Amino acid sequence: xxxxxxxxVPLSAVQVRCGRGVCLCSPxxxxxxxxxxxxxxxxxAHCPSIPVVCSWSCRNLVAFTTDLxxxxxxxxxxxxIHIIDTEHPWDVFSINSGHTExxxxxxxxxxxxxxxxxxxxxxIKCWSMTDHLVNSWESILSSSLDRDPIIxxxxxxxxxxxxxxxEMSGSTNFGEKFSRVKFSPSLTLFGGKPMEGWLAxxxxxxxxVSLLKPGGSLLTASESLCRLRGRVALADIAFTGxxxxxxxxxxxxxxxxxxxxxxxxxxxxEKCRIDTExxxxxxxxxxxxxxxxDKYPAVTHLKFLTRENSEQVLLCASNQTGxxxxxxxxxxxxxxxxxxxxxxxxxxxEKQPTILKWRILTTTGDLERVSSVALPKLxxxxxxxxxKVAPDTKFCPGLGLALAFHDGSIQxxxxxxxxxxxxxxxxxxxxxRPGDEATLKRQRTSGPFLHFKALQFSWTSLAxxxxxNYGKLHxxxxxxxxxxxxxxxxxxxxxxxxxxxxxxxxxxxWDVLLHVLPNMVHNLVEKLHEEYMRQNQALQxxxxxxxxxxxxxxxxxxxxxAARACDFHAKLLLMAISxxxxxxxxxxxxxxxxxxxxxxxSEICAKNTDTDIDKVMxxxxxxxxxxxxxxxxxxxxxxxxxxxxxxxxxxNLPNQGSMVxxxxxxxxxxxxxxxxxxxxxxxxxxxxxxxxxxxxxxAMSDSQDSLQLLFRLLTKLWxxxxxxxPTQEPDEGLIDECCLLPSQLLVPSMDWLPVNxxxxxxxxxKNPLKLQFGKASxxxxxxxxxxxEALTRSPGSQKMDNLRCVFLGVCPTEESKACTxxxx
Numbered sequence: 001x002x003x004x005x006x007x008x009v010p011l012s013a014v015q016v017r018c019g020r021g022v023c024l025c026s027p028x029x030x031x032x033x034x035x036x037x038x039x040x041x042x043x044x045a046h047c048p049s050i051p052v053v054c055s056w057s058c059r060n061l062v063a064f065t066t067d068l069x070x071x072x073x074x075x076x077x078x079x080x081i082h083i084i085d086t087e088h089p090w091d092v093f094s095i096n097s098g099h100t101e102x103x104x105x106x107x108x109x110x111x112x113x114x115x116x117x118x119x120x121x122x123x124i125k126c127w128s129m130t131d132h133l134v135n136s137w138e139s140i141l142s143s144s145l146d147r148d149p150i151i152x153x154x155x156x157x158x159x160x161x162x163x164x165x166x167e168m169s170g171s172t173n174f175g176e177k178f179s180r181v182k183f184s185p186s187l188t189l190f191g192g193k194p195m196e197g198w199l200a201x202x203x204x205x206x207x208x209v210s211l212l213k214p215g216g217s218l219l220t221a222s223e224s225l226c227r228l229r230g231r232v233a234l235a236d237i238a239f240t241g242x243x244x245x246x247x248x249x250x251x252x253x254x255x256x257x258x259x260x261x262x263x264x265x266x267x268x269x270e271k272c273r274i275d276t277e278x279x280x281x282x283x284x285x286x287x288x289x290x291x292x293x294d295k296y297p298a299v300t301h302l303k304f305l306t307r308e309n310s311e312q313v314l315l316c317a318s319n320q321t322g323x324x325x326x327x328x329x330x331x332x333x334x335x336x337x338x339x340x341x342x343x344x345x346x347x348x349x350e351k352q353p354t355i356l357k358w359r360i361l362t363t364t365g366d367l368e369r370v371s372s373v374a375l376p377k378l379x380x381x382x383x384x385x386x387x388k389v390a391p392d393t394k395f396c397p398g399l400g401l402a403l404a405f406h407d408g409s410i411q412x413x414x415x416x417x418x419x420x421x422x423x424x425x426x427x428x429x430x431x432x433r434p435g436d437e438a439t440l441k442r443q444r445t446s447g448p449f450l451h452f453k454a455l456q457f458s459w460t461s462l463a464x465x466x467x468x469n470y471g472k473l474h475x476x477x478x479x480x481x482x483x484x485x486x487x488x489x490x491x492x493x494x495x496x497x498x499x500x501x502x503x504x505x506x507x508x509x510w511d512v513l514l515h516v517l518p519n520m521v522h523n524l525v526e527k528l529h530e531e532y533m534r535q536n537q538a539l540q541x542x543x544x545x546x547x548x549x550x551x552x553x554x555x556x557x558x559x560x561x562a563a564r565a566c567d568f569h570a571k572l573l574l575m576a577i578s579x580x581x582x583x584x585x586x587x588x589x590x591x592x593x594x595x596x597x598x599x600x601x602s603e604i605c606a607k608n609t610d611t612d613i614d615k616v617m618x619x620x621x622x623x624x625x626x627x628x629x630x631x632x633x634x635x636x637x638x639x640x641x642x643x644x645x646x647x648x649x650x651x652n653l654p655n656q657g658s659m660v661x662x663x664x665x666x667x668x669x670x671x672x673x674x675x676x677x678x679x680x681x682x683x684x685x686x687x688x689x690x691x692x693x694x695x696x697x698x699a700m701s702d703s704q705d706s707l708q709l710l711f712r713l714l715t716k717l718w719x720x721x722x723x724x725x726p727t728q729e730p731d732e733g734l735i736d737e738c739c740l741l742p743s744q745l746l747v748p749s750m751d752w753l754p755v756n757x758x759x760x761x762x763x764x765x766k767n768p769l770k771l772q773f774g775k776a777s778x779x780x781x782x783x784x785x786x787x788x789e790a791l792t793r794s795p796g797s798q799k800m801d802n803l804r805c806v807f808l809g810v811c812p813t814e815e816s817k818a819c820t821x822x823x824x
Contacts (some may be wrong), residue, residue: 011486012053016282021709024375027709030424030464030477032424032474033514033768033769034474034768034770035090035472035474036084036475036773038066038471038472038773039772039775047068051102053074053104053454053467054454056456059507060510061085062084062465063106064106065081066080066082079097079103080095080097080685081115081676082773083134085718086511087759087760089759089777090774091135092773092774093135097119097125098125098139102120104149113129114129116153116155118150119149119661122150124143126141134365141210141212145206145222149203151202151235152200152201152247153199153201153237154198154237155198156194156195156211156245157194157239158185159185159188161183161308162181162505163208164501165178166380166497167335168305169493170493172531172535174504174535176535177497178504178505182241183241184243185243186239187267193266197209197210197218199237199265199311200209201232201237201247203232206229207261209221209222209274217462220306221273223274223275225247225249225259225276226278230251231251232251233299237304237359238308238309238310240310244264246304248302249302254286254297254298255297258315259281260281261276262276262279264276280356282328284296284299287581292324295320296322297317298317298319300370301315301373302315302325312328312329312330314415315327319369322366322368323369323370324363324366325413326362327417327418328358328361329358330358330359331356332355332356333354333357334353335353336513346446348411348790358714369405370404370405371405372408372452372455373400373402374402375401376398377398377459377461378397394481395480396479397461398410399415399421400461400482402464405451406451408425408449409423409424409426410476411423426451427450453467457478457509458511459511463477463478463514477515479515480498480515491520493517495512499512509550509553510760511743513553513554513557513760516554516557518557518558522561522600525551526562535566548571548572552721564664567663571669574675577641578675580638581682582596582598582682585625597625605678606674608718609715613711613712615679622685627686632686633690633693636695639683639694640696642680642695643680643697643710644750645676647741647748648663648677648750650717654739667721669721670722676754677711677714678710681711683695684707694707699746704781713738716730717730759771
């Protein structure tokens with residue numbers, strides 16, 4: 001962290017005015033990754049809505065608003081919601097929201113799969129993915145507050161909160177790094193299950209709750225925040241550990257108090273009930289300062305520092321040209337008691353009564369006018385005693401809040417002390433150019449600066465998205481070290497810590513990949529695997545697919561590890577098929593032992609090292625594999641992929657002398673080879689029930705038992721790399737038999753290369769990308785570095801639907817979207 005008192009002067013530093021004086025800070029604290037603009041249209045055009053609203057989900061989906069205006073009729077305005085995947089920002093999905101007034105709020109749920117939108121007419125809509133597709137959304141629920149504009153909106157808390165212990169980032173136990181915090185849901189159903197729903201605050205001082213009943217219908221209720229309802233210009237919502245909700249509200253005047261209310265939601269006799277209680281209020285410090293009493297008349301931003309901490313709040317007061325920011329904290333203070341009462345009441349004498357009171361923590365000096373504020377989502381507990389965390393651990397993500405100014409700049413300040421940490425200048429901002437006053441005056445008179453109307457941090461705080469006053473989307477990298485100079489080991493430890501956090505929570509890690517350089521990939525993959533193997537068996541089973549997905553996305557960033565990315569992608573598909581096939585097995589009798597049929601299959605196949613597939617089948621209860629004809633026939637595509645993959649893998653064994661070839665990782669992965677072996681056994685049994693489901697091979701001999709041959713060779717390869725024994729190189733006899741495979745069976749061409757058309761690989765260079773919504777062709781070639789040849793397909797190769805394992809031909813008759821990021 002860089003503060004004015006630190007006196008740190010990094011290389012290539014520039015002077016920055018940050019409200020308290022002049023600070024020296026590196027210009028590389030924030031870098032522009034890409035800008036995405038709208039295509040110019042003749043009849044209609046996207047323009048920024050007023051206000052611009054933006055929201056970033058834990059799946060790294062960004063939703064933002066614009067107004068679509070028609071040149072033919074200026075009154076013809078459509079209020080649009082746009083949803084983008086940060087990896088493919090040009091592939092925008094635009095929703096004509098149907099809102100009659102401008103959209104005032106957007107809010108993702110905790111899973112990142114549902115989105116709330118609210119407008120100035122009191123209407124709230126809930127949008128959900130259709131069939132889990134990012135490019136298909138539909139409105140599933142709605143509620144209305146009869147022309148009462150909504151100014152604050154939030155999903156009810158589900159009671160899940162995971163804390164990061166930065167000081168334990170060097171620990172080998174995930175339980176010490178990340179711990180579950182005791183936090184009660186806002187409302188619970190029978191059995192303690194959290195009830196879903198949302199809460200909204202309106203301009204007239206009304207709080208409304210909509211609860212999603214198990215049947216899918218809504219249960220709604222409204223109540224005034226206080227008995228004397230008044231105009232509310234700004235509001236924010238936070239949650240307490242006890243399950244209560246706290247609402248902060250102000251009428252927009254800096255001379256008026258900022259009020260806080262406790263909201264308790266309950267269901268009584270199948271009706272929603274809302275109880276409110278007035279909490280201690282506060283007056284801005286700037287209104288009590290004789291020098292600033294009338295300088296900042298309006299409160300323009302009101303935010304709780306985190307949604308799960310109702311005891312710290314950020315306030316911004318502004319005038320036409322400047323702003324001031326204050327940070328407040330709610331504390332317990334002792335209530336002085338007269339000595340007379342202390343002698344008469346021994347209880348009071350033993351324990352002094354306390355009251356809750358808002359105290360100011362810190363304030364900035366005079367700043368440029370603030371246009372937008374973004375607060376971090378990383379759940380790091382911050383208090384006065386924790387201010388040493390960043391200097392001691394040099395871990396900065398989650399500690400800073402972002403302030404966007406009307407001059408086009410963005411500053412990062414410590415979210416508690418408000419110390420300056422970093423700055424970014426847009427291309428049209430004035431920037432720190434001493435002596436260039438003439439140019440600055442020309443820019444101010446020629447038109448408005450490009451400035452950001454909406455800002456949002458990613459969930460790890462390593463990326464920042466901004467929507468400017470022209471409707472463009474800017475994606476910024478936020479340095480994990482800010483103005484500190486870190487060695488490679490410290491940087492790797494910080495990135496590893498955040499990747500582990502994403503693995504444990506299930507959040508997407510695209511924003512972490514923004515900071516991974518090609519020379520870091522190998523070390524990160526190895527360290528991630530080491531940390532994973534140190535966890536207990538139960539946790540390893542939970543994180544099994546997630547770690548493979550993280551490794552796959554890391555390996556795509558470097559040409560040296562591109563082949564391993566192919567292996568990890570294939571392993572993800574293999575694990576998905578294996579779990580699907582095993583889930584179809586059913587116990588023969590109801591009073592089954594502890595182990596499922598799938599577990600017994602794994603245990604028997606692991607103990608039986610026989611190379612004859614029929615001898616392995618003898619030890620299994622074949623009645624557990626009995627399925628009807630239609631389900632078996634529907635699995636034929638997956639079964640065919642398994643057979644083709646085993647054949648391809650064995651036929652390429654003689655060529656696997658280098659790690660740069662796809663498939664090398666499988667040759668030494670005993671767990672994956674054992675999984676393939678189990679599936680061949682299942683396929684063999686199902687083939688006896690319905691021969692039509694068996695994989696089809698083109699054999700040179702009619703008497704060739706292809707499945708028996710593949711199982712025999714696969715078992716020999718598996719014995720060389722078993723987890724419970726020493727790893728051995730395949731013997732010459734096995735390699736010779738694999739050399740003969742192409743003369744016995746026709747080896748198919750496998751399309752298992754991951755699609756690599758996203759921006760993450762193109763961002764290895766320092767030059768930002770200029771993209772256009774709706775045009776994938778606007779993506780330039782890789783900036784710096786050679787292309788990843790292992791991930792490049794030949795022009796005439798067949799396209800394949802990897803989700804359904806269906807070949808679509810060289811020129812498909814219908815469009816299809818390819819999965820570019822491993823999913824969990």
